[in-house]
Amino acid sequence: MTDALVRFFIGGLAVSLFAVLADVIRPKSFAGLFGAAPSIALATLVLTVSERGASFAAVEGRSMMVGAVALAAYSGAVCLLLQRRRWHANAAAFVGIAVWFVIAFGLGCGAGLL
């Protein structure tokens, strides 16, 4: 329980810091970079190394590369849905999650990581 609370606090803090940076940085296209900041990874990996060791974190890092490819594709898909299809942001962002799952698990299985 304590571990979960520590993770919650550190993760919330890391995400909030990057989100505030995204709020104040201009132009908005540059601020968008922070939408894909490794905030959760930074918060989690420190705890993972201390609790489970570096080998466990290395395997997470390898899979995270695949997850990041999916994240880039997801963000690109959301951008297209907004620009070309004129969807609302919340609809595009939530429907696009399917793209993340398909690419992350498809690539992960295809590469023999999962």
Add this chain to the structure above:
Amino acid sequence: MMVHLKFRALREIHWYEFAIRFALGGAMTVIAGAIASRFGPAVGGLFLAFPAIFPASITLVEKHARQQKEEKGLRGARRGKEAAALDARGAALGGLGMIGFAGAIYMLIEHSAVLALVAATAFWVSISMLAWLWQRRL
């Protein structure tokens, strides 16, 4: 336009919007840890790059851009979508940087955790910025 800071933008954000992002970030960190414990690091690692707070962030970007336009008596729907699309494009470039971040973690973390985190963050910053500069020239 040069990259700069606009601290006034923080005044447009309500306290509950900060709270939502804190809660989502915290919850996703707990969930990512739980997934790694239950299904192992290979599956858990995928979720370190899950777009956890992106839907909330992009919805706020659209809402604020729309409201700014509507306060001037204009219809802001189109401006809101354009602002959200710009944000999403930036996130796609940041995603490229995150591939570099994860690669550095994979290669270096067994040698030194501190070195891995510092190098990974430097990779994320430099790849993301180079990708952003490159797309501006297109």
